[in-house]
Amino acid sequence: MQTREMSAAAVEEKRVFSGIQPSGELHLGNYLGAIKGWVERQREKVNFFCIVDLHAITVPQDPESLRRRTRSVAAMLLAAGLDPDRCTLFIQSHVSAHAEGCWLLNCVTPIGWLERMTQFKDKSAGQERVSTGLLGYPVLMAADIILYDADEVPVGVDQKQHVELARDIAARFNRLYGETFVVPEPVIPEVGARVMGLNDPAVKMSKTHSDVRGHAVGMLDDPKEIERSFKRAVTDSGNEIAFSNDPGKAGVNNLLGIYKVVTGRSKDEVERDFENARGYGDLKSRVAEVVIEELRPVRERYRRLIGDVAELDALMAVGAERAEDVSGPKLREVKDRIGLALPRMAGGG
Numbered sequence: 001m002q003t004r005e006m007s008a009a010a011v012e013e014k015r016v017f018s019g020i021q022p023s024g025e026l027h028l029g030n031y032l033g034a035i036k037g038w039v040e041r042q043r044e045k046v047n048f049f050c051i052v053d054l055h056a057i058t059v060p061q062d063p064e065s066l067r068r069r070t071r072s073v074a075a076m077l078l079a080a081g082l083d084p085d086r087c088t089l090f091i092q093s094h095v096s097a098h099a100e101g102c103w104l105l106n107c108v109t110p111i112g113w114l115e116r117m118t119q120f121k122d123k124s125a126g127q128e129r130v131s132t133g134l135l136g137y138p139v140l141m142a143a144d145i146i147l148y149d150a151d152e153v154p155v156g157v158d159q160k161q162h163v164e165l166a167r168d169i170a171a172r173f174n175r176l177y178g179e180t181f182v183v184p185e186p187v188i189p190e191v192g193a194r195v196m197g198l199n200d201p202a203v204k205m206s207k208t209h210s211d212v213r214g215h216a217v218g219m220l221d222d223p224k225e226i227e228r229s230f231k232r233a234v235t236d237s238g239n240e241i242a243f244s245n246d247p248g249k250a251g252v253n254n255l256l257g258i259y260k261v262v263t264g265r266s267k268d269e270v271e272r273d274f275e276n277a278r279g280y281g282d283l284k285s286r287v288a289e290v291v292i293e294e295l296r297p298v299r300e301r302y303r304r305l306i307g308d309v310a311e312l313d314a315l316m317a318v319g320a321e322r323a324e325d326v327s328g329p330k331l332r333e334v335k336d337r338i339g340l341a342l343p344r345m346a347g348g349g
Contacts, residue, residue, distance in 0.1 A: 031219055036261070231288075
């Protein structure tokens, strides 16, 4: 296992922060849209991967279910290939700087900035009451990112507005108190950023709709269930298997896109693979095959990891310590900039 210290060369590299909520069972969209890319790029830069359980409680949660899902996500990320020797993987609530930093940033964030956020409008629409936490959700996200001086934040299109707000908050703090934070950049992956629902290719595959039959492929689904899900996938009345700009071909595009990301092949190579296919039935079967083989080792490693809670918790504790090594000093700098009285450090420092 890698020690908590990072080499001087590594510290000079660009930093990347990514977060994922433990709010539901992980599915193929999570894997292809985010996790697979995290695994492939974890050697390139200094990466922080955070399971954002504090974000999850902005809406009501069953405590035991939340605890179980948080461990499950940790095991799944490790099973998918995140390497604790090459990245920092931790649970948000285990690093107190996130919550404390959020409060400090709340005090420099105009409320109008938060009220205009699309996700807040969507989630609060029709609700008689919403929590203050839901309104402040993007401030906590900003703290997550800028406490690590992250240069890049890989996100889907639906989260880009939150990263843009983090940029605004970081820039405002820098104007008020002097250069303190790196202003992060949202990075939308070119491939796999938006996997659509199999039952409705106009809707992004999401945990919100994962209980709808045929919508998503769960990362823990067995091969027969994965086959059934793809057989039910919506296509169209045609028979041409090729990428298209025609909105009516969204279902075929989605299947081809999944195949492309899983296999790592180019669009031309993907289309050649299906030149002799016998209609959409062949397309669905072959996409199911590559997905099954992609997820098989992940599922097997997950079962081993989730069966050893003590080892899993120990790995998360190491990750939290390494995250504290970065976020703690930054939080102290923020407090000093604001003018808060800093506590006496151990050893008289």
